[in-house]
Amino acid sequence: MTSLPIAVIGAGIAGIACARDLAAAGHAVRLFDKGRAPGGRVATRRASLPDGTTLRFDHGAQYASARDPAFAAALRAAGAAPWPDATRFVGTPGMSALGRALAEGLGIETLRDVRAIEGAPGAWMLRHYDASLLRPGRPVPTGVEARVDGPFAAVAVTVPAPQALPLVADLSGAVGSALRDIEISPCWTVMAAFPDRLALPDWLRPGDGGTLGWAAREGGKPGRDGAIESWVIQAGPAWSRQHLEETPEQVGPALVDALAARARSPLPAPLHLAAHRWRYALVERALGRPCLWDPAARIGAGGDWCLAGRVESAWESGRALAAAIMAG
Ligand SMILES: Cc1cc2nc3c(=O)[nH]c(=O)nc-3n(C[C@H](O)[C@H](O)[C@H](O)COP(=O)(O)OP(=O)(O)OC[C@H]3O[C@@H](n4cnc5c(N)ncnc54)[C@H](O)[C@@H]3O)c2cc1C
Known part of the structure; x- marks a missing residue:
């Protein structure tokens, strides 16, 4: 076993699964996010009403389905509860509790x-920056200092494929060219609170290709x-793709209107309305294998985009990447 640590970039479910298995096998791991x-993307957003009431919204993954009993067991151990049926699970009191619990002890x-x-x-060395001083996808502003950490025996990149590409393209031709084929669609997500109960079921997925994809x-x-x-x-x-560059102020009312159409009556004015744009949300074209690993470069990549846009696929990919790294 090598004495140098292994770096994992991205502490989503794939990165957590990868780091857990590496650590369990006795490797030193450093996980960056x-x-x-x-x-x-398994996330919960908090907001406050003017009277101080705290609201919580699962604005990313709505649930994790678990086909593999071992994944279901890991979810249960992380405090998940079945919803909306016995094969799907949500974190309690919010989806973000899952990531926190699964990552416990990983530092x-x-x-x-x-x-x-x-x-x-x-x-390998990693050049990283204080994320609060950077804007996503934009160059590092002058004056923001880098920290350079390493050396690392191997690097596992578990971020969405389009974000992994600039990190690895020049270091592994094989990993880089596979990443270019992945397609991930965006998702505009609105978080709304109302003064009265809406005349709607607890969740709906119209499945008609229209404005509304899902509401809960x-x-x-x-x-909760x-x-x-x-x-x-x-x-x-x-709809998300068509309206990608609109503002949250435009998207919020449009999606509330789409929900009102389902309720077949106007909705009361929201007490709270916010929108979040997931630029890389749901996998449309996946890799078709569980991970990428270049043994010569000692660089690998994984994430939901390897198999399917599901929490369980991210978990499976992260575990496969850990196994590939350990196999050499
Ligand atoms: C709106 C929405 C709804 C969804 N609904 C469901 C659902 O109901 N059921 C389901 O199973 N799946 C759902 N999904 C998909 C599911 O969330 C993903 O499949 C899964 O969470 C992906 O995990 P991941 O670890 O591959 O990637 P991510 O969760 O994207 O994790 C990647 C991590 O890398 C970090 N990162 C990125 N770049 C860098 C960098 N340069 N340096 C450091 N850190 C970096 C990010 O901050 C992030 O934490 C949904 C996704 C969205 C967006």
């Missing part, structure tokens, strides 16, 4: 945006405080 907390370095992998195979009442899920009528409303992929 540009976000404030582990979990990636994640949060708010670190990795912008470059430097050095040579077997002795937060209080309908287990372990349902005092305030709060909804997550997701646009379908085609």
Whole structure:
């Protein structure tokens, strides 16, 4: 076993699964994420009403389906509860609790945006920055200092494929060219709270290719405080793509209108309305194998985009990547 640590970039479910298996096998692992907390797209957003009431919205993954009993067991151990049926699970009291619990003991370095992998195979260095000083996809502003960490025996990149590409393209031709084929669609997600209960079921997925992709009442899920009528409303992929560059102020009312159309009556004016754009949300064209690993470069990549846009696929990919790294 090598004495140098292994770096994992991205503490979404794939990165967490990869780091857990490496650590369990006795490897030193360092896990970096540009976000404030582990979990990636398995996330919960908090908001406050003017009277101080806290609202919570699962604005990313709505649930994790678990076909593999071992994954179901890991979810249960992380405090997940079945919803909306016995094969699907939500974190309690919110989806973000899953990432926190699954990553327990891994010592994640949060708010670190990795912008470059430097050095040579077997002795890689990571150049990373305080994520709160950077804007996604934009060059590093002058005056923001880098931290360079390493050397690392291997690097596992578990971020969405389009974000992995600039990190690895010059270091592994094989990994880089596979990443170019992946397609991931965006998703506009609206978080809305209302003064009254809406005349709608706890969740709906119209499946008609229209504006609305999915909507769910937060209080309908287990372990939530349902005092305030709060909804997550997701646009379908085609609508999200068409309206990608619109502002949250434009998208919020449009998706509330789409929900009102389902309720077949106007909705009360929201107490709270916000929108989040997931630029890389749902996998449309996957790799078709569980991970990428270049043994000569000692660089690998994984994530949901390897198999399918599902939390369980991210988990499976992260575990496969750990196994590939350990196999050499
Ligand atoms: C709106 C929405 C709804 C969804 N609904 C469902 C659902 O109901 N059921 C389901 O199974 N799946 C759902 N999914 C998909 C599911 O969330 C993903 O498949 C899964 O969470 C992907 O995990 P991941 O680890 O591959 O990637 P991510 O969760 O994207 O994790 C990648 C991590 O890398 C970090 N990162 C990125 N770049 C860098 C960098 N340069 N430096 C450091 N860190 C970096 C990010 O901050 C992030 O934490 C949904 C996704 C979205 C967006």
